[in-house]
Amino acid sequence: MGRVVHFEITAKDTRRAKKFYQIFGWNITKTGIENVDYWLANTGDDKQLGINGAIMPLDYADQPAIIWISVDNIDDMIEKVRRAGGEIAGDKQMVPNIGETIYIKDTESNRVGLIRPIR
Secondary structure (H helix, E strand, O other): OEEEEEEEEOOOOOHHHHHHHHHHOEEEOOOOOOOOOOOEEEEEOOOOOOOEOOOOOOOOOOOOEEEEEEEHHHHHHHHHHOOOEEEEEEOEEEOOOEEEEEEEEEOOEEEEEEEEOOO
């Protein structure tokens, strides 16, 4: 079953947003991708309910928040998305220490992230 496992918050100024979200006690760190303004937000330890996320530039995605769904196979889900009337909204990429990812759009043009996590 596809479970929501990640969120992204877009911001005009990621450093300002990082500072704001730290008021919740989140540990916010730069990702391992060179020259990418993308900040991972760890929202708690594994014993707490909830999910982790990220802060990224608004110009990267014009949607204010993006959910991420865990999948077992990105390529299989790409075909299922297309058959269900959705579309692919980016290229697959491997995020270091995170997993294989891709953006899709649902039938309402909402951007959704799919991830095959590194296990």
